[in-house]
Amino acid sequence: MSSRHLFVTALVAASVTAEFTAQSYPPGYVDPAPLLAAVAEEIGEASLQCITYSGSGYSGAVGQTYENAVNIDWPRIDSMSNYTRTINWAAGTSTETFTRQPGLTPASYKYGVGWQGGTATQQMPQQTHIVNGTAAWSIDGNSQPVAVPPKIAEIYQLDLWLNPHGFLKAARMPGANPVAFWRWEQIEKGRDGNVVSPERMHVVAITMLDKYRVDATINSQNQIQRIKTTVNIPSLGDFNIEHESTDQRTFGSVKWPINWHSHQGWDDNWQFYRKSTGHNAYGGTFADVRPNDCGEPVPIPASVAQTTWATDVTVEEIADGVYLLGGTSANSYMIEFDDFVAVFEAPGDEERSLAVIEEAVKLAPNKPIRYLITTHPHFDHIGGLRTYLHI
Structure with a gap:
């Protein structure tokens, strides 16, 4: 092989290597290994x-x-x-x-x-x-x-x-x-x-x-x-x-x-x-x-290892048609009206809200939850709010 052919071959190989290296990481990205080292x-x-x-x-x-x-x-x-x-x-x-x-x-x-x-x-x-x-x-x-x-x-x-x-x-x-x-x-x-x-x-x-x-x-x-x-x-x-x-x-x-x-x-x-x-x-x-x-x-x-995390809702009627729905670090309340109910507070998360909704249905069958009222937007009171949009 002539020296000219060797030069061309080497040039092509270098071009391929450079192209491969350049394409190893998309634009804007770099090799993380030397940075971490x-x-x-x-x-x-x-x-x-x-x-x-x-x-x-x-x-x-x-x-x-x-x-x-x-x-x-x-x-x-x-x-x-x-x-x-x-x-x-x-x-x-x-x-x-x-x-x-x-x-x-x-x-x-x-x-x-x-x-x-x-x-x-x-x-x-x-x-x-x-x-x-x-x-x-x-x-x-x-x-x-x-x-x-x-x-x-x-x-x-x-x-x-x-x-x-x-x-x-x-x-x-x-x-x-x-x-x-x-x-x-x-x-x-x-x-x-x-x-x-x-x-x-x-x-x-x-x-x-x-x-x-x-x-x-x-x-x-x-x-x-x-x-x-x-x-x-x-x-x-x-x-x-x-x-x-x-x-x-x-x-x-x-x-x-x-x-x-x-x-x-x-x-x-x-x-x-x-x-x-x-x-x-x-x-x-x-x-x-x-x-x-x-x-x-x-x-x-x-x-700690033996702690279980059941979502239990306790029910206490505190007045006629007014219920405390407890069982967690924050409570909900339900008020029954003639043809609907209202719930105050939606603490916790979706799982907790679903359990509260189930109890509301048991307490007032066939009466929809028309209103959800929250007293203030602190995180421990509003974690379950979005659940009520889907019932």
């Missing part, structure tokens, strides 16, 4: 198996806003002092403890009165929230553990991985299927007003727990500064959870952020000004960081 090296992920960190924080009354306006945070009813969290990714466990003044418990899916039950009624300052695999529970002081409903316990488990080191570990799990792309953004996108000085950053998206898409924003220092996902909450449907972490400090061979805050509720990324968006639900400064302090094991209590 660079972050792992920057923050010392390989040397961290578990972590304990402490400080002072706050939690908001998620879903209990007083005002529907732009950038209004969930009400911070009280602080979480003496906050300590231990995360053990290998064991799939997380333990959070803090103190808070009794009587100021905010409603929330996690740190306060659960929207669907599953949180101990606070009587003591010391509060504990634990997750182990698919089970989660809370403890008021030294009282008996109270199991968290399975759908919310799954969010507890998901939250265990919503931090830089946890994200990297989850990205290696089967089914994670990392995908990477780039975009222009700034740290508090949507809450800083118009985007005037964005930075080109990379985002790696993975699948967690076989169902949740989780995005991690990686800045130019190869640090994860934002982790975002969406879960299902009955009152909203798509419920945004977005953890932002800053001020990464070095602790031995590990870098860990000490400043945290979390947006929960509506997605605040795109400046939807008509929404009350991006409410800060949790945050604080947690500067006492102890890498590879795994704490004590947290076996699942027998009472």
Whole structure:
């Protein structure tokens, strides 16, 4: 073969290789592997198996806003002092403890009165929230553990991985299927007003727990500064959870952020000004960081493992034709009229509302539910509203 033929052959081969490489990722997408490797090296992920960190924080009354306006945070009813969290990714466990003044418990899916039950009624300052695999529970002081409903316990488990080191570990799990792309953004996108000085950053998206898409924003220092996902909450449907972490400090061979805050509720990324968006639900400064302090094991209590979650509706006639439909953390009421009934409040979710509707039919056969009245739009009162549109 002549040298000219060799040159042409080599040129064609190079062209094919270049074309294949260029087409490996669609426009805007990049290889996630080097991005994840660079972050792992920057923050010392390989040397961290578990972590304990402490400080002072706050939690908001998620879903209990007083005002529907732009950038209004969930009400911070009280602080979480003496906050300590231990995360053990290998064991799939997380333990959070803090103190808070009794009587100021905010409603929330996690740190306060659960929207669907599953949180101990606070009587003591010391509060504990634990997750182990698919089970989660809370403890008021030294009282008996109270199991968290399975759908919310799954969010507890998901939250265990919503931090830089946890994200990297989850990205290696089967089914994670990392995908990477780039975009222009700034740290508090949507809450800083118009985007005037964005930075080109990379985002790696993975699948967690076989169902949740989780995005991690990686800045130019190869640090994860934002982790975002969406879960299902009955009152909203798509419920945004977005953890932002800053001020990464070095602790031995590990870098860990000490400043945290979390947006929960509506997605605040795109400046939807008509929404009350991006409410800060949790945050604080947690500067006492102890890498590879795994704490004590947290076996699942027998009472938690044996908890059942039947949707029972209790009926109490409190006046002629007026009924209390109870059996959960929030109640409904039914009033019977001559040819229809009215129901007050639709707490919980669709399953709960369907059970209430069945009881209403039993109490007033052949009388349709003509009105559903809700007293206020807090999440623990409106989760089952949409069910009544379909009866």
